[in-house]
Amino acid sequence: MSDKSIKINVPVLARVEGEGALEFSIQDGKITHLKLRIYEPPRYFEKFLEGRSYQDLADTVARICGICPVAYQMSAVHAIESIFHTQTTPWIRALRRVFYCGEWIQSHALHIHMLAAPDFLGCQSIIELAQKEDEAVRRGLRLQALGNELITLLGGRSVHPVGAKVGGFYHAPSTRQVAKLIPQLEQGWLDSEALILWLDTLELPDDVQSFTCVAMRHPDEYPLNEGRIVSDSGLDTSIDEYLQHFKEHQAPHSTALHSLLDGEPYLLGPLARLNLNQDRLSDEVLAPLAQTQYHFPSHNMYHSIVARAVEIRFAIGEALNILRKYQPPEQPSVEVTPQAGIGFGCSEAPRGLLWHRYEVDSQGEIVNAIIVPPTSQNQARIEQNIAHSLEKYGLERSESELRFYAERVVRNYDPCISCATHFLTLTVQRSEQESISPLESKTGILLLAIGSPFGSDSVAWQVAEQLQKCSNIQIIYSNNPLAQLKPLLETSKQVVLLDALISEHPIGQLIPITLEQQPVQHPQSSHSLTTRELLALLQTLKKEDKKTYQLLGISVGNGTQPITKKQIAAAGEQLQQVLKNAKPQSIQATETTGA
């Protein structure tokens, strides 16, 4: 391998949304240290939902995403309805499926024709594609319009629809409005067959990989709003237990939280869904596929475009089945009685599983929210894919070839256009030494702030944030410290773990914790057992190392009082002092932290 270092910048990643930076180094013909960073300028949805009525929920979460607002609305309203024990009617259930089908049709048609197909036909855009494949493009636009019509039928407009609410819909379409759509749906049914056959004429790369697929599954239906969560590696769990299987952690140098299933990346989206639910599709839906070269289950990511086309066909068929029998209901919604509680909602957005958790009070006001979009869950898998595919493609190729290939890989995942912004920059370092990310130096301090979004447990994150501007301190925010074991062992910096601590000390006080100390009276934070075990593990594994592993607790008193701005700022100051004075020591001297 050459030992020169080459950097490549791709100013804007076209036809994929996302500001991403892709960085990797090549050593001995293999990729090492691959990192895909997707940036989300924080919009803090989960925060500004707090204190708002459940009645604003559908309108608010829709704004998370412009092409999948229905998905967000559906996950949200189902979560609230489960908390309130609201029973909807069969009419509502069926029409929500139609609503969702509209979004799948619109989103998949947009992706196939505007974002993905140009790649496979050597075009830069749909506009160029239209010159080559006029009929295919017009058909794609027709399908997209059909999807939008379905959403508009129930929601008033296709982006940020106004028709859905907790309890059902504000308004039922008239029989006449529905009847007007039937011919369009029937044309769409024909178009969907032509689309699948057209995709058979494309030359899709052969790139089979091994990965776990995750999707919802329902006893009778292809999954939309209801079901359990399953994988092709044996998972079968209720949506309420999502957090027990899927853990988020912040990968160093990435702004998104990586989601892992049993410690491994996994795939969500049309390919995963079809792989896991093909038996829920009717013969009519599958007929055109059977005439093509494509088979499912498939572990070739390039087949995602075909999976999307099959799902378009399914969605049109489903909408036709329901709307052909349409009768206006007595009421388009049911009575809703707020009550306090915690609930979960999970639905299959066009890009994959979208999971929500809400806690509400007795008035139905949101106390806190967790929203996990499919794209952020796919990130770990995207990284894995890029590494694998580029190695197979051949790392000796030019940077521009590598860049284009990597972009195409990312496009297969249809990363959601709301979740990220701007550019994909590609940095390739070819060298015989281990590459060092420009942002990581070998000296300084690695601060691991352990917490979670809830109440006093978030204090470590808030205090660590105070030190963001310190150039010699690298901060990792995590809710699962054990997932950080590898970076903590590999780093050459001093490591300081920071965690919230229930104690009798004043709120905001930093308390060094050593393993020799007596435990304080009450059980510590919910992470402390893991954190202390982690500390012990680190100290055992790295006995010979000259750097320290330190654990600092931030007192949160008895854990029920809110922590003020001033207290956070003061704790931040104190932490800065502590870290300044901290010196590398051998592991034996653990009594003090130099505070």
Add this chain to the structure above:
Amino acid sequence: MIKPKIAVHKFSSCDGCQLAFLNMGESLLALADRVEIMHFAEAGPVDENASVDIAFVEGSIATQHDLERIQKIRANSAYLISMGACATAGGIQALRNMADTQQWIAGVYAQPEYIDTLDNSEPISDHVKVDLALWGCPINSQQIITTVRDLLFRVTPKPERDKLCLECKRQQQVCVMVSRGESCMGAVTQNGCGALCPSVGRGCYACFGPAEDANCPALANRLEGLGLVDREIAQKFLFINSAAEPFQSTGNKRKQS
């Protein structure tokens, strides 16, 4: 014939307003015939620094990087149009401007060392001169088509900023506030959506932003009469377009009282 050059840029947003272009269907292809699309990353063409006649900007300014980008875009465009609530008013995410940021958790989107997130989410007009503001959350394709057509004919676009009430009257939609006691923001909100919410039986929630000469205090009193408490009234004004006046001051007054 020389075709005008246009660009479509995205800042911090949900991307819904760009769909006003992409959902135009065949009209998008017709548009591509009349103008030269120099930059529109989602549709394909990429050239962020191209000099253009018209730049459409979606999204609010939320990071340091955004601040630099918008200056460049302004310098490269003869006519700059902000489209959507994020660009015209900072968006729904402007709700974070009012927050006590110390209590807000960075960990959800923890960015240890990369982009500084600015304290506020701000409209484009706070940073550069905007030639035309298209309000809406989202805007719709009709607004794009009308604007582009006006500009192609060298007519200054002049969107109406009348209240939604006029649209209900035009549609003979019975007032949901008067007849059903629904809390409706229509009396202070710009028309543009075609009175969608009243047409499905709910009150408007002001996604198209403040109308001209909006009498917000009077509406706030009316909402109180309908039984809303101050906090709920504040939330009506501080929602999709919270940072736009007079929504912001009316909302804040009610929040404090």
